[in-house]
Amino acid sequence: MFMTHFRNEVERVRQVTCTATESMSRRRLLASIAVLLVTVLGPRAYGRAYSGGVLPWEPSETQPPMPVRPGQWLYFTADEAAVVEAIVDRLIPLDDSGPGGKDAGCALFIDRQLAGSFGDSRRLYMSAPFTNGTPSQGPQSPVVPKDRYRTSLTALNDYCKVAFGGKSFATLGTSQQDEVLSGLEKDEIKLSDRSGKEFFETILQNAMEGFFADPIYGGNRDMAGWKLIGFPGARYDYRDWIERYNETYPLPPVSIMGRADWNTPG
């Protein structure tokens, strides 16, 4: 009874895995089975249930990679997501060399980061005392990134509505968007009482992370960032290439979860 149920579940997971367009791999399958075992075996299982695509973090564990699942926003509201997509698409615009920040999934990346351990600083020391220190003492704010994003995005739209006749950032023309982003970068635009420059630097940093981090995090879609700079990605072994100077590495990039064409049933 149990084994039949288990086999059916594995078969279901396998079918889902094989039909997914994004690279789903044996590792994801195994992770799914681990969740299944927990579900099937009940409270005495040796595994642990989790949800939301983010593993519960324990300081004494080594965890496998956990690819984000594309789909609806986990943290952003639709309005916030529209602003973030517009910003990342101006930071990394679509041109002849490849897709822009939006199509490369940078907003999805930032959404998943904010929904995870980066967003609430859960791995960081976040207790008192909160005192402004010197630059070399590093960040000392009690405000976690996901809250900073939310208040900054709200304040950005408030600014745009006043400055551009009721329009939100996402509905501005690209030259007006660039004007606003330059104003933030130069710290000429404040976001309520906060520095616009600080927010600009944060979202630029996160957009670059999204564009160049492994696609398992939701950005760098189809390894667009890596193709752009000729980075081979998570290749297993380069020993054959170590002493071959001034030659172009010919193999296409590969993600931690492989490549789409490796995972498509032939």
Place this chain on the structure above:
Amino acid sequence: MVKRLPAKDAVIIGLGWTGSILGYELAKAGLEVVALERGPWRDTATAFPTSYAQDELRYDFHHDLFVQTKQTTLTFRNKAGQTALPIRSWASFLPGNGVGGAGVHWGGQTWRFLPTDFRLRSHLEERYGKNFLPQDMTIQDWPVSFDELESYYDRFEKLCGISGKAGNLRGQIQRGSIPLKVGDRMNIRHLR
């Protein structure tokens, strides 16, 4: 509630490089050893697989291999007159966590201290005079000398497989090497 475990001859706290080497030596000498480690068990196949050890976001940006400051952190200041504040996000140094300790992100170089580093107070006073060091400067000589440690340096370098050609052997600049002279410090430009 408190569980009393069998007594051992030696307890090692922290299973980084030092703890591992010491544990091995003590066990080889016939002692029973127990090691305590606050972080995860690590082995090459599961903690550093070549299929995802390249994850720059996870390891380089989010410091996944290191102590998370939520677990434990330090306070920091540059000058005595400043107020020390907690380090919330590592920057200038990355404390290790788990079996292997900070050795898991070892840069692959070991540098010997210079003979004068072991007798720094004496060296500076001999060279620049008794009054050269300010009263409140706490520099001391080490209780061991370079010569006493040299054979251990040698053994350690062989243990970790240090290779390459020294630039300067007993004052002779070696051909085809980076000729660091006595007194040169490691300079990152030499490595680029």
